[in-house]
Amino acid sequence: xxxxxxxxxxxxxxxxxxxxxxxxxxxxxxxxxxxxxxxxxxxxxxxxxxxxxxxxxxxxxxxxxxxxxxxxxxxxxxxxxxxxxxxxxxxxxxxxxxxxxxxxxxxxxxxxxxxxxxxxxxxxxxxxxxxxxxxxxxxxxxxxxxxxxxxxxxxxxxxxxxxxxxxxxxxxxxxxxxxxxxxxxxxxxxxxxxxxxxxxxxxxxxxxxxxxxxxxxxxxxxxxxxxxxxxxxxxxxxxxxxxxxxxxxxxxxxxxxxxxxxxxxxxxxxxxxxxxxxxxxxxxxxxxxxxxxxxxxxxxxxxxxxxxxxxxxxxxxxxxxxxxxxxxxxxxxxxxxxxxxxxxxxxxxxxxxxxxxxxxxxxxxxxxxxxxxxxxxxxxxxxxxxxxxxxxxxxxxxxxxxxxxxxxxxxxxxxxxxxxxxxxxxxxxxxxxxxxxxxxxxxxxxxxxxxxxxxxxxxxxxxxxxxxxx
Amino acid sequence: xxxxxxxxxxxxxxxxxxxxxxxxxxxxxxxxxxxxxxxxxxxxxxxxxxxxxxxxxxxxxxxxxxxxxxxxxxxxxxxxxxxxxxxxxxxxxxxxxxxxxxxxxxxxxxxxxxxxxxxxxxxxxxxxxxxxxxxxxxxxxxxxxxxxxxxxxxxxxxxxxxxxxxxxxxxxxxxxxxxxxxxxxxxxxxxxxxxxxxxxxxxxxxxxxxxxxxxxxxxxxxxxxxxxxxxxxxxxxxxxxxxxxxxxxxxxxxxxxxxxxxxxxxxxxxxxxxxxxxxxxxxxxxxxxxxxxxxxxxxxxxxxxxxxxxxxxxxxxxxxxxxxxxxxxxxxxxxxxxxxxxxxxxxxxxxxxxxxxxxxxxxxxxxxxxxxxxxxxxxxxxxxxxxxxxxxxxxxxxxxxxxxxxxxxxxxxxxxxxxxxxxxxxxxxxxxxxxxxxxxxxxxxxxxxxxxxxxxxxxxxxxxxxxxxxxxxxxx
Numbered sequence: 001x002x003x004x005x006x007x008x009x010x011x012x013x014x015x016x017x018x019x020x021x022x023x024x025x026x027x028x029x030x031x032x033x034x035x036x037x038x039x040x041x042x043x044x045x046x047x048x049x050x051x052x053x054x055x056x057x058x059x060x061x062x063x064x065x066x067x068x069x070x071x072x073x074x075x076x077x078x079x080x081x082x083x084x085x086x087x088x089x090x091x092x093x094x095x096x097x098x099x100x101x102x103x104x105x106x107x108x109x110x111x112x113x114x115x116x117x118x119x120x121x122x123x124x125x126x127x128x129x130x131x132x133x134x135x136x137x138x139x140x141x142x143x144x145x146x147x148x149x150x151x152x153x154x155x156x157x158x159x160x161x162x163x164x165x166x167x168x169x170x171x172x173x174x175x176x177x178x179x180x181x182x183x184x185x186x187x188x189x190x191x192x193x194x195x196x197x198x199x200x201x202x203x204x205x206x207x208x209x210x211x212x213x214x215x216x217x218x219x220x221x222x223x224x225x226x227x228x229x230x231x232x233x234x235x236x237x238x239x240x241x242x243x244x245x246x247x248x249x250x251x252x253x254x255x256x257x258x259x260x261x262x263x264x265x266x267x268x269x270x271x272x273x274x275x276x277x278x279x280x281x282x283x284x285x286x287x288x289x290x291x292x293x294x295x296x297x298x299x300x301x302x303x304x305x306x307x308x309x310x311x312x313x314x315x316x317x318x319x320x321x322x323x324x325x326x327x328x329x330x331x332x333x334x335x336x337x338x339x340x341x342x343x344x345x346x347x348x349x350x351x352x353x354x355x356x357x358x359x360x361x362x363x364x365x366x367x368x369x370x371x372x373x374x375x376x377x378x379x380x381x382x383x384x385x386x387x388x389x390x391x392x393x394x395x396x397x398x399x400x401x402x403x404x405x406x407x408x409x410x411x412x413x414x415x416x417x418x419x420x421x422x423x424x425x426x427x428x429x430x431x432x433x434x435x436x437x438x439x440x441x442x443x444x445x446x447x448x449x450x451x452x453x454x455x456x457x458x459x460x461x462x463x464x465x466x467x468x469x470x
Numbered sequence: 471x472x473x474x475x476x477x478x479x480x481x482x483x484x485x486x487x488x489x490x491x492x493x494x495x496x497x498x499x500x501x502x503x504x505x506x507x508x509x510x511x512x513x514x515x516x517x518x519x520x521x522x523x524x525x526x527x528x529x530x531x532x533x534x535x536x537x538x539x540x541x542x543x544x545x546x547x548x549x550x551x552x553x554x555x556x557x558x559x560x561x562x563x564x565x566x567x568x569x570x571x572x573x574x575x576x577x578x579x580x581x582x583x584x585x586x587x588x589x590x591x592x593x594x595x596x597x598x599x600x601x602x603x604x605x606x607x608x609x610x611x612x613x614x615x616x617x618x619x620x621x622x623x624x625x626x627x628x629x630x631x632x633x634x635x636x637x638x639x640x641x642x643x644x645x646x647x648x649x650x651x652x653x654x655x656x657x658x659x660x661x662x663x664x665x666x667x668x669x670x671x672x673x674x675x676x677x678x679x680x681x682x683x684x685x686x687x688x689x690x691x692x693x694x695x696x697x698x699x700x701x702x703x704x705x706x707x708x709x710x711x712x713x714x715x716x717x718x719x720x721x722x723x724x725x726x727x728x729x730x731x732x733x734x735x736x737x738x739x740x741x742x743x744x745x746x747x748x749x750x751x752x753x754x755x756x757x758x759x760x761x762x763x764x765x766x767x768x769x770x771x772x773x774x775x776x777x778x779x780x781x782x783x784x785x786x787x788x789x790x791x792x793x794x795x796x797x798x799x800x801x802x803x804x805x806x807x808x809x810x811x812x813x814x815x816x817x818x819x820x821x822x823x824x825x826x827x828x829x830x831x832x833x834x835x836x837x838x839x840x841x842x843x844x845x846x847x848x849x850x851x852x853x854x855x856x857x858x859x860x861x862x863x864x865x866x867x868x869x870x871x872x873x874x875x876x877x878x879x880x881x882x883x884x885x886x887x888x889x890x891x892x893x894x895x896x897x898x899x900x901x902x903x904x905x906x907x908x909x910x911x912x913x914x915x916x917x918x919x920x921x922x923x924x925x926x927x928x929x930x931x932x933x934x935x936x937x938x939x940x941x942x943x944x945x946x
Contacts, residue, residue, distance in 0.1 A: 041574055045793040047567065047675040048554045048576060052709045082789050082836070086809045091792030139809075141797070270836035272845060275680035275786055277709050 003238065005199040007230045008207060009159035013172065015151050015182045016128060016190040017060040023127045023149035024051030024094065031188055035142035043147035045089030050276045053078070057149035058101070058280055059290055060181045061125040064151050065102030066291050067175045068120050074282045076101045078125070078274040083267050086139065087130040089146055095126035097271040101280065107175075109167040118168050119156040126150050157196065157207065162226040166219050169193060178298045178323050186218050193222055198243075199233045208233075209243040213257055215250050225250040229257045295323050301330075309333070309340045318347035321354040328358035328365065335366035338373025341382075345372060348383055352390065360389045368396040380453045381405050409456040411463065414447075417455065418463035421446045432468050440464060475499045479545045479639040479693040486544045489533070493526035493544030496639075497588050500546045504590070504637045511613045513622075513631040515551050517591040518558055522546060525588035532586075542700055543586030548638035550629045551592035552599050553684070554673040555579055558589070562675050563597040563607040563625075566794045566801045566820035576673020577708070578642060578684050578701045585700045590638050593628030597822045598677050598791060599644055601625050602652055602893045603879075606824040611881060616658055616919060620878035623653030623893075626687065630657040633687045640697050641687040646678050647779050648873075648897025650685030651909035655873035655921020658911045660938065662686045662694045665928045666904030667712035669698075670705030677790055677828075678783035679710070681901050691910060691939040695720035698931060714929050722932035727940045728761030730867045730933065732924075737772040738871035738896050745915025746872045753870065753912050753922045756944040757937065764870070767862060771855045772899060778851035779898045780891060781835050785845050787825075788832030794820060827887065856903035863905070863927045868937055871896050873909035873921035900925045910938040912945050 019029055025042035041049035062072055079097035105120035128148040133140045153172070159165050173184040173191060184191040193216050198208035211229055216222040229248065236243055245263035250256075298320035305316045319329045329346055333339040342365060346353060368389065372382040377400060385396050385405065400406050408414060421443055422429045428439045440461065447460045475496050476482045485491055501519055508514060529544040549555060552562045554572035561567045575583065583589065596606035604612040604627025614622040615635035622631040626643030630653035633641050643650040645663040654661020662685055669684040676682030684701070688694040702716035734754055739747055754764045796802035796816025803815030821829070835844035862869065875895055879885075900907035905928060909921035922941055926934040 041572075044798060046554075046574075046799070047560065047562065047570065047572065047793075048552075048671075048673040049574075050672055050679065050708060052707060080789050082792060084792065084795060084810075084813050086795075086797050086813075089793060089798060091795055092789050268838050270789070270833065270841075272785060272789070272836055272841075275678070 004202040005230070005234050005237070006202045006204075007160060007226070008157045008198050008200060009165060009226065010157035010196040011153075011155045011159065011165065011168065012194040012196070013153045013169070014192040015064070015153070015176060015184060017057055017149040017151060018180065018182050018190075019054060019056045019060060019149055021054055021056075022147040023054050023057045023125070024147050027147065029148050030144060031190070033144055035140070035144060037144065039143035039146060043089065044143050045091075051094060051274075053277055053280070054149065057125060058282075060149070061101050061123065061151050062282075062287060063179055063290055063294055064153075064176055064181050065105060065123045066287075066294060067179060067297070068102075068105035068107055068123065068153065068172075070102035070105030070120060070123055072282070072287050073099060073101055073103065074284070074287070075099070075279055077279040078277045079271045080274050081126075082270040085129070086141060087132050089130065089143065093126060093129065094274055094277070096124035100124035107168060107171055109164060109171050111164050111167065116158075116164065118158045118164075121154045121156055123151055123153045126152060162223040165195065165226060166223055169219055169222065174298055178320070178326075179294055180323055192216075195222060195226060197226060197229050197233070199230065199237065209245050211243070211245070211257070212247045212263075213250055214247060214260070217252070221250060221252055224255050225257055228255055232257065295327075298326065301326055305343065309343055311340070311343050315343050315347040318350040318353060319343060321350060322356065324357050325353040328360070328362060331362035332365035332369065335362055336369040336373070338369045341373045342366070342369035345369060345382055345386055348386075360386075360393050364389055364393060364396055371396055371400060375456070376400065376406055378407060378453050378457075381407075405454065407456050408451050408454045409459055411459060414455060414459050414463040415467070417447055417450065418460065418467050421450070422464070422467055429468060440468075477636065478690045479542060479688060480690070480696055482545050482639055483541050483543075483696075486533070487539070493529040493533075493586075493588065494523060496544055497522045497526040497546045497590070500590055500637055500639070503635065507615070507635050507637060510618050511615060511631050511635055511637075512610055513593055513612050513628040513635065513637060514548070514591040515561055515563070515594050515607075515609055515628070516559055518589050521558065522588040522590045525583070525586070529586045529588070540585040540700070541696060542582070545587050545639050546590050547582060547587045548590050548593050548629055548632040548641040549579055550595055550626050550641065550643045552595060552644055552675040553579055553642055554675065555589065555592065558592060560592065560675065561609070562599070563595045563609060564821065564825070565608045566816075568608070568801065570800055572673070574673065577670035577705045579673065581701050582642070582697075593626070593632050593641060595628055596625035597825050598675070598787070599625040599646060599649055600677060600787070600824050600828055602648070602890055604628060604653070605881070606822060608822055613881065614657055614878045617878065617917075619880055620918070621656065621881050623656035623874070623878065625649040625653075626661075626685065627653045627657075629687045630654050630659055630661065633657070633659045633689060636689075639689070640693055642701075643685045643687050644674055644676065645683050645685040645897075645901065646676065646681045646783060647901045648894035650687060651873045651897050651907060651921065651923060652893060654687055654909045655911075655919065655923075656878040658919030658921075660688045660691055660694050660911070660942070661873070661909040661921070662688075662698065662931070662935075663900060663907050664698060664702065664931055665712070665906040667710050668702050668714070668716065668906070668929065668931070670703075670708040670711045672705055672707040678786035679790065680786060681779075681783055691908075691935050691942050692720060692723050694908070694938075695723045695931075695935050712929070719932050719935060723935045723939050725936050726760060727757055727937050730757075730762045730937060731865070732757055732762050732764045732868045732870050732937065733767035733862060733866040734764055735772065735869055735871040736766050736768045737770065741875050741895060742872050743876040743915065746874070746876060746920050749913035749915070749920045749922065750870070750872055753941055756941060757870070760940050762937070762940075765866070767866065767869070769858070769862065769899070771851075771858060773895070774851055775855050775898050775902050776891065776895050778848040778855075779894075779902055781831070781844050781848040782852060784828040784832030785835045786832065788829045788836065791821075791825065791829060796820070824887070852902050855899070859899060859903045859905065859925075860927075863925075867926065867930075867933050869925040871923050871925070873897060873923040877915045877918035877920060896923060904928065906931045906934050908934050908938045910941050910945075912941045
């Protein structure tokens with residue numbers, strides 16, 4: 001007979017901060033660059049090279065903490081975490097041990113019908129290691145990633161399902177990305193997540209032996225690994241076996257977790273205060289200033305947009321894909337009489353919106369929305385113009401004139417065109433006159449086609465009707 | 471026979487600016503002294519003859535072109551071999567780095583190069599600066615120029631010997647727990663450990679960053695002030711370097727000791743050898759006769775500082791030296807098949823016994839089981855004794871105690887590591903508190919130099935050197 005189990009999950013999430021330079025030297029933070037082109041004596045651990053803390057990394061870490069409602073430590077310090085590994089040039093990681101920069105936060109996530117609060121134990125600042133590539137000729141070390149600033153966010157064991165984990169990661173990623181603190185790409189490793197999972201009989205409040213799952217490179221993999229691991233642990237327990245604390249990897253091909261090492265043999269990291277760096281001392285004023293610089297979170301913006309402009313959920317989501325997109329929309333919305341048209345227009349290509357900075361000025365976006373709202377141009381033309389502006393920012397009013405894109409609304413010209421269309425489709429005209437009025441749409445379509453969509457649909461309809469009723 | 475050159479850096483500087491001799495001649499004079507004495511002394515691990523002459527020539531041609539030059543331009547220097555020098559190997563006295571050539575200059579070295587000081591070479595040291603007689607160098611010991619049968623002290627023994635033998639006009643050393651002051655005392659030269667943060671540590675292959683400080687070895691107190699002004703100052707590459715002015719020290723050196731209040735540390739009197747104690751008391755009389763007020767002060771915790779220092783310094787060393795793993799540079803065990811074996815073998819064979827001893831001690835001191843009893847307790851001792859020292863320095867301008875409890879001992883004399891450590895008993899307090907301290911030659915015991923030490927308030931090197939100058943005048 002199998003017992004009912006409850007899964008208990010806590011997360012450790014590592015996020016690479018998108019600072020311009022590394023945590024302790026002035027090398028650029030990059031992804032995908034030629035190996036070992038962004039490193040220096042400090043981040044490769046040369047003799048005598050010592051770290052200097054990047055203040056921007058502190059700022060970003062604290063901003064992340066504020067987004068997660070953490071308490072900010074006005075006094076914290078860096079510590080050394082000592083262990084040998086070929087990708088760790090100094091053989092210690094500069095991290096934070098007993099004085100993390102942020103503690104005691106929370107994040108609300110959708111769960112079932114309502115919301116659930118996930119408590120955050122701590123958020124600390126540390127540095128990334130290098131990258132090893134194993135080849136048939138040996139192992140290669142790329143130090144470009146050495147010293148990239150990371151934050152580690154540790155939750156309380158508050159998750160009870162894989163869905164909650166995914167919801168948390170989504171909410172976390174959206175907030176951090178929206179504030180421009182990281183791009184949070186799991187596939188590039190700028191967001192990495194370790195899952196601590198244990199089972200207990202439903203109703204028990206005792207924690208079971210946990211497995212720490214590593215190498216989860218997407219939300220999907222995380223969810224699959226959790227499902228597999230929960231099943232595995234339940235099977236062991238049901239068979240009367242015992243679990244022991246261990247670190248387990250996840251195999252993306254098989255969808256299974258596998259044992260990497262038991263926890264009891266885990267290293268003593270011999271933490272001690274980093275003597276090369278003075279403590280991090282902040283004032284309330286600095287923290288308040290950083291807090292004031294944080295953007296309004298995307299969820300609240302979505303609610304506001306839907307309320308103010310009557311947008312649907314998809315449109316609001318597309319506009320809040322990034323802070324740049326949302327800011328560009330808001331600025332342009334303040335300049336146009338047709339914010340709703342603007343929203344629809346921008347949201348028509350969500351992929352383009354998500355690619356960082358918006359290359360069109362707010363004034364031009366607003367002018368384009370005006371043109372569409374006034375029906376000077378049709379919606380298809382508006383989308384084409386937006387693409388044009390995206391490639392080369394310009395005044396859409398001038399572009400309309402220069403490219404002759406304005407709507408055809410001259411009744412005489414439309415009447416002439418309608419006459420041509422009817423002449424070219426005598427069968428349709430017959431059918432219409434015989435009472436099959438649905439063919440009118442097809443005739444309007446013909447007029448649009450002949451004018452590349454510029455013909456005003458309403459006036460085209462009138463012109464056709466007046467000729468057909470003769 | 472070449473014309474002798476002036477003995478002190480400043481005297482040479484004046485002769486150079488008066489064009490009584492050229493920088494090339496000064497460098498050649500030093501190089502020929504090295505030729506004459508190096509076989510016996512072994513103060514240098516690397517001699518950079520061509521580089522020194524090229525640098526000297528540049529100074530000469532700039533002077534010939536009528537350029538305004540920095541005060542030390544053309545004054546040749548020696549640099550301890552744990553300070554990184556671009557293009558010149560930096561061995562740290564270790565097999566581990568026997569062939570290591572740094573891609574960059576330490577900030578202090580760069581500043582002196584910019585000031586026009588030709589680099590004569592890199593001086594011997596105890597491996598990674600861990601030791602107090604330069605006997606723990608992987609490349610053989612250095613002899614004391616005063617008596618080559620004796621040790622020069624350490625770990626900056628090569629720098630102290632080079633200056634004492636006038637192979638170089640001054641030298642850079644490093645002082646973690648006395649490694650500049652103690653060899654200065656044993657070789658009879660001036661050795662300054664400036665306030666922690668006064669000189670950038672960037673490029674110093676230190677072993678205990680919270681103690682390490684670059685120090686100066688010079689022939690005179692005035693030279694010490696002049697070199698300090700040239701190397702000190704804030705460096706954005708060192709987060710522990712201080713934003714304080716370093717000018718005006720040289721000008722203040724001659725102001726005398728009138729009005730200074732000085733504390734004679736009673737415990738140092740008890741721990742010193744008879745001859746050293748005699749000179750200590752003579753120093754008191756000297757300072758009093760020149761108008762300073764000297765009172766006795768008991769610092770009962772003095773003896774507790776040495777073991778606490780050794781635990782903390784070893785703990786930091788165990789971490790700081792972990793980067794020497796054979797992966798990226800340095801000695802690499804060639805036949806290792808796994809990365810674990812590579813690291814284990816490279817370190818087992820690259821490091822000498824004293825370094826291994828300290829790494830093991832420091833590793834133990836940081837383990838979960840021992841952290842509080844070792845590292846934690848030693849940190850608390852450091853905080854408490856440091857506070858007590860600063861409190862004493864609120865009442866006194868300076869503390870007076872010998873730099874070393876004894877004079878240079880015979881080479882080859884068997885001493886246990888702990889007996890050797892005792893040699894830093896008087897040096898460690900300033901290191902623990904990050905305070906500036908100077909050792910100045912004062913008298914002798916059986917013909918061997920004695921170094922008197924003054925410890926001052928943070929960033930008040932001027933007061934320190936004023937008193938040192940007074941003792942130096944008396945000694946002359």
